[in-house]
Amino acid sequence: MEEGSAQGVHETGVVGLKRQKSWANSARSMRAAERHVIAAMGVASALGDSCDDAFRALLRGRPVVSRPPFALPFETVTGLVAGPLDPLPSKLTVYDSRLARIALRALPQVTQAVERVRARYGRERIGVLVGTSTGGLDATELAYREYRDTERHAASFSLRRAHAFDALAALVRDLLDLSGPTYAVSTACTSSAKALASARRLILADLCDAVLVVGVDAVCETTLRGFHSLGVLSTQAARPFCAQRDGIHIGEGAALMLLARAGEGPAYVSAVGESSDAHSMSAPQPEGLGASDAIVRGLAEAGLDASQVDYLNAHGTGTQQNDIAESRAILRVLPRSVPVSSTKGLTGHTLGACGTLEALFVALAIDRGELPPSAGAIPLDTEIELGVLTQPVRRRVQVALSNALAFGGSNACVVLTAP
Amino acid sequence: MKQPLTVLGFGAVAPYTRADALPGSVDGLPSPVRSRADEPYTSTARAAGELPKLDLALLERTLRRGLSEVTRLFMHAAKLALDDAGREAEHMHVIFASAFGEIATAEALLAEAYDRDGSSPARFRNSVHNTAAGLLSISTKNHLSCTAVAAGWETVPMALLEAAAQLASQAETVLLVFAEERVPHALSVEHQHSPLAAAFVLARAATPAIGPQGSLVNLRRRPRSELTVATPLSATEALASSTDRARDDELDQHPIASVLSLVHALSSPIRASAPLGSARASAAVPAPRSATTIALSDGENPWCIDVYPRAEA
Secondary structure, three states: OOOOOOOOOOOOOOOOOHHHHHHHHHHHHHHHOOOOOEEEEEEEEEEOOOHHHHHHHHHHOOOOOOOOOOOOOOOOEOOOOOOOOOOOHHHHHOOOHHHHHHHHHHOOHHHHHHHHHHHHHHHHHHEEEEEOOOOOOOHHHHHHHHHHHOOOOOOOOOHHHHOOOOHHHHHHHOOOOOOOOOOEEEEEHHHHHHHHHHHHHHHHHOOOOOEEEEEOOOOOOOHHHHHOOOOOOOOOOOOEEEOOOOOOOOOOOOEEEEEOOOOOOEEEEEEEEEEEEOOOOOOOOOOHHHHHHHHHHHHHHHHHHHHHEEEEEOOOOHHHHHHHHHHHHHHHHHHOEEEOOOOOHOEOOOHHHHHHHHHHHHHHHHHHHHOOOOOOOEEEOOOOOOOEEOOEEOOOOOOEEEEEEEHHEEEEEEEEEOO | OOOEOOOOOOOOOOOEOOOOHOHHHHHOOOEEEEEEOOOOOOOOHHHHHHOOOOOOOOOOOOHHOOOHHHHHHHHHHHHHHHHOOOOOOOOOOOEEEEEOOOEEEEEHHHHHHHHHOOHHHHHHHOOOHHHHHHHHHHHOOOOOOOOEEOOOHHHHHHHHHHHHHHHHOOOOOEHHHHHHOOOOOOOOOOOOOOOEEEEEEEEEEEOOOOOOEEEEEEEEOOOOHOOOOOOOOHHHHHHHOOOOOOOOOOOHHHOHHHHHHHHHHOOOOOOOOOOOOHHHHHHHHHOOOOOOEEEEOHHHHHHHEEOOOOOOO
């Protein structure tokens, strides 16, 4: 990927700001912003298996891609968690899947913090929400193949414990000795952004004092074949916002975020704005109307003005349609001067995991005062008038947004703020 | 959950369950439960059978083709509940809750990959857990958020918590739809439950009165030994009794069976009156008709909820 001359951030006009302020004001009076601290974070991704490693790789701006771990009748690349992945302990093999292995690689990074909130609030007051689009489909693929080859069901496979969306949530709950609300949110590529929204609501409604959100998806054949059949899979690392972009590449990973009612952490989740396009199952509304609704609702819920936004991590998949529609959505609400990047050129599109993974990147950007570049964006698409970052930038960030958009016209915008 | 959930309407569909085994049916179907007495559920009928015709009126005509069982069940139950409430879906937050969701579509994609090394884009598009909710939002031009959740055999209480939390924050009205389709044999021999769906139109309680179609109060875990009131009729029992299989194993039970207990308790006269559990509940709902406590999940410490039925006609 070339990382040539820095185009920097366009410092141009402030579009539609006045209108935006009035929306935000009405919501601010509705409810004083209540925000939840990110008490701990954990990550496993192509960019590394700790927050430090992953953030360093983000700033470096070089995609980590390799061939898919199975044979396919077409060319593509994937962003894989570095192998080999440890199998689950023998007592827990019924839960085994690549998905579970990836999540458990990240889990030790948050265990101590979970123990602290458990001691403080009680095990029944801590929820576990998993955001995933596939669940343990990778394990189901192997079991299905065995069934078709041998006409016998794979003895080791459990649809309930390995495939089901919520299986990992129950596993994590039991491993951490928690007993609060435990479920999965599965809305394709907004899954884990919407899991953050649900977590936030559980705390606001006093049903929980803390919630561990696990955004996770594993590379599997079905999603690679499916996106190929839709004609949106690239043969190389995705290049969001680039004039030469030609589609997504699929990544995988787990991002864990412990949201708590009180305490200290690198950043806060101040809101999650959600909306539906009501347009198409798989194509974005061309003007980005649904996506801009999500940004507007997020800012309104947080009690913030568009003018206060210091950075936006775009969904930025690298397809022609998404990047155009999303840029229109962003410019309808935010000034052009807001720096924007997509980290999907580096990690790949992690599908159900991307909502939490990218919110985690934004929390790190707030904490460390550095913004990651949009890898592969040069030469920029001149139709896209966003302030796309092509180099890392040092900048104090008070308010930042992370977009996630999905099949079914599902949109979510996570609003994060500095301590 | 302290705040009561006001029920504006509800409905259920259980196509392969014998009418006489369905909760509610004993009282002459006071609830909008639909069943097919002439098509008793058997594993043979299950394996071979197409579902009876389901009502897809909520969907635009162009979106009605090639839908999965679970999406069609969702639409049918949602229509019953919306009609019962006299509401349109346009201004509602929608929650889809299902243990296995679009499991047959997942199997079809696996088969396509195995048999012809391919994948159908139309099928892939409709394979996500939020397919039904997304299709409904497109058809009803609903720009509010919709979500899709799963929690295995605790899907019913967890989805009610999600609904309660949404109503406590931004949502005025929630359409909560539970649906479960048949699991393809290639993916499991254990989980051969019958198709089932139920939907509830829920609202934030504006006043501490019981809703027009009843109220749901005080969702919490409670030791089974402390449940002083028998559940009105075990829905699991009702479903299992209509099958020809043994049901001594937890895995044989239906993941969302307790929705039928809810529907039954909302629609039928109280059989045994529950002492109004805690002071908290009685403070929230003064001068109530008596409630039935329903267990919504399995185990020694199940999630329970108090159900106040709809007003007598």
